[in-house]
Amino acid sequence: xxxxxxxxxxxxxxxxxxxxxxxxxxxxxxxxxxxxxxxxxxxxxxxxxxxxxxxxxxxxxxxxxxxxxxxxxxxxxxxxxxxxxxxxxxxxxxxxxxxxxxxxxxxxxxxxxxxxxxxxxxxxxxxxxxxxxxxxxxxxxxxxxxxxxxxxxxxxxxxxxxxxxxxxxxxxxxxxxxxxxxxxxxxxxxxxxxxxxxxxxxxxxxxxxxxxxxxxxxxxxxxxxxxxxxxxxxxxxxxxxxxxxxxxxxxxxxxxxxxxxxxxxxxxxxxxxxxxxxxxxxxxxxxxxxxxxxxxxxxxxxxxxxxxxxxxxxxxxxxxxxxxxxxxxxxxxxxxxxxxxxxxxxxxxxxxxxxxxxxxxxxxxxxxxxxxxxxxxxxxxxxxxxxxxxxxxxxxxx
Ligand SMILES: Cc1ncc(COP(=O)(O)O)c(C=O)c1O
Numbered sequence: 103x104x105x106x107x108x109x110x111x112x113x114x115x116x117x118x119x120x121x122x123x124x125x126x127x128x129x130x131x132x133x134x135x136x137x138x139x140x141x142x143x144x145x146x147x148x149x150x151x152x153x154x155x156x157x158x159x160x161x162x163x164x165x166x167x168x169x170x171x172x173x174x175x176x177x178x179x180x181x182x183x184x185x186x187x188x189x190x191x192x193x194x195x196x197x198x199x200x201x202x203x204x205x206x207x208x209x210x211x212x213x214x215x216x217x218x219x220x221x222x223x224x225x226x227x228x229x230x231x232x233x234x235x236x237x238x239x240x241x242x243x244x245x246x247x248x249x250x251x252x253x254x255x256x257x258x259x260x261x262x263x264x265x266x267x268x269x270x271x272x273x274x275x276x277x278x279x280x281x282x283x284x285x286x287x288x289x290x291x292x293x294x295x296x297x298x299x300x301x302x303x304x305x306x307x308x309x310x311x312x313x314x315x316x317x318x319x320x321x322x323x324x325x326x327x328x329x330x331x332x333x334x335x336x337x338x339x340x341x342x343x344x345x346x347x348x349x350x351x352x353x354x355x356x357x358x359x360x361x362x363x364x365x366x367x368x369x370x371x372x373x374x375x376x377x378x379x380x381x382x383x384x385x386x387x388x389x390x391x392x393x394x395x396x397x398x399x400x401x402x403x404x405x406x407x408x409x410x411x412x413x414x415x416x417x418x419x420x421x422x423x424x425x426x427x428x429x430x431x432x433x434x435x436x437x438x439x440x441x442x443x444x445x446x447x448x449x450x451x452x453x454x455x456x457x458x459x460x461x462x463x464x465x466x467x468x469x470x471x472x473x474x475x476x477x478x479x480x481x482x483x484x485x486x487x488x489x490x491x492x493x494x495x496x497x498x499x500x
Contacts, residue, residue, distance in 0.1 A: 105397055107404040108481050111142050124459050133459040136488050139284065139315075139433060141346045141479030145386070146397035149345060152389040153382055165381040167195035167352075171388055176354055179391035183317070186325050192356045194366055195384075197376055199314050199353040200226055202338045205369050206355075207234050207276060209362055210308040210334075216274035218307070220260065222466035222473075224284040231278070239274060241265050242469055243286060245437065248424050255320060256426040256435070258288045262297070269305040277302050279311040281326070282319055285435050285466045285475045287428020289321040295329040303331040311337045314353075317344035317398055319430035320406055333358035341390040344398055346479075352383030405432045408478040408485050415486075419493045432479040435463070439472040443499045451498055456491035 113121040120138050125131035144150065173190045180186040196202035211217065213235035219227050221240030231238040243258040268274055277298070282289040290298075302309050311326040316339060326337045340353035357363040371377040390398075409427035412434050416425045422440040438445070445462065452458045463473025476492070478485050 103400050103404075105147075105400050107143055107401065108483070110481060110483075111144060113142060128453055128459045130453055130457075133453060133457050134484065134488060134491075135459045136477045136480075136485075137459050137461050139343060139431070139477060139479070140348055141432065141477075142481060142484065143346055143401070143479070145346050146390065146394045148393040148397065149347065149386050149389050152385050156381060156385050162381060164378050165384065167377075167379045167384055172384060175388040175391040176356075180325065182395065184323060184325055186327055188327065188356050192358065192360075192363060194355050194357060194363060194370070195377075195379055196338075196353045196355065196370065197351050197379070199312060199338050199340050199342075200230060201376070202336075202353055202355045202366075203278065203310055203312060204230050204234065205366055205374075206308075206310050206336055206338075206357075206362070207231065207236060207278075208369070209365050210310075211236055211275040214273065215276070216268075216271060217276045217278055218265070218268055218274055219278040220280065220283060221468075222285055222463070222470040224280055224312070225465050227278060227280075228467070236276075237273075239268055240467065240469075241268060243283070243288070245286075248426060254426065255429045256287065257429065258283075258286050260294065260298075265298075266301055269301050269307055274305075274307065276308045276310060279309060279326070280315075281311050281313050282315045282323065282428075282430030284315060284431060285433055285463070285470065285473075287431045287433060287435055289319045289323055289429040292322075292324040292328060295324055295326065299326075299329040299331050302334075306334070308334040309336075311335065313337055313339040314343050315431045318402055318405060318432055320402075320409075320427070321429040323430070327356065330358060333360075335359075336362070341387040341394075344401075345386065345390040345394055347383070347386045347390075350383040350386050351380045352387055354387075404482075405478060408432070408480075408482055409434060411482065412476065412478060412485065412489055415489055416493070420496070432477060434474075434476040434478055436474045436476055437463075437472060438474065438496070441496060441500065443496060445472060447499055448495060451495040452492065455498070456495050458488055458491040458495075460488065460492065 216237045246257045335358040338355040342348035461475040463470030
């Protein structure tokens, strides 16, 4: 490996949400966190060098995103990583993925409309739907038992007949997809996406595909552009997760419909006054997408090994869990149902006896009950410390 992901880092006293503000969610501040999805690694050296150069310039006047360098770097990334051609003219910037999603919801639906999503879901999905006075319509994902699949990775299936029924409701106007899916890590196959596209096209639903985790996939990732059957879609993403730069801000979307794109740009600029981006976010993304592929490739390998180690150690301690690493993301979605332990008691023990913060599964909806979402985007030594603490905590409750 040319990049050292095992080198220790210290994020304390850096205004880090995961480390310095862990107490906001877990009630105590001296915890080792495996929580929100960012990583403990320094970003790719090509990015920090490009940022340093810009920092040395010392002048940080207003900047723009609507130039060929920004848009072509995104096209270059999709062409090189995913053999997918994006239309440069369809691309827009936004300060964050959730901002763009929020504005597309506003443009493609009205208060009282239903918005479909797969449950469990990223914890910001339901609030963004409901705070816009839309109705959140969950379609439950079901885990496919390991015995029923050959794969070495976890898999989930859609309730297709329910999806068909939900999409047929004339008040249901949008499907909010997450590819790969947070928290289960499912990477949708082209076949599944094509089937979803056929259903949404037939019932005239708009599709917003949140692909922010697309670069950390261990199975082939298919962008929505490859299956779209009409122009009612947007693929929203960012380099922020993959290259660990969310604090620099910046995201983008490819929007299938020109009219929606123009309406979005009006809101961005005229209503929200947000069309001037952070130059650091723009430089980070352009550098990542032009020069960051070797770093990302090694990162993915390191994260894959972290996940495999978690599976090996966890299944050694509790064979009945039969835990499979996810198909994508650096989040281990662990179903503890077979152990029959009290999840409140587990959190209490993790926090008070082991000083560890791990996300509760029910933060991602009722289907996440009895699950934990364990972030392994960190040095292996930290993953080991967290998992050994988790194993001891579980053992103390059995
Ligand atoms: C699926 C998903 N979408 C969006 C976000 C947040 O992205 P942003 O900060 O760009 O809004 C996250 C962060 O964890 C995420 O997991």
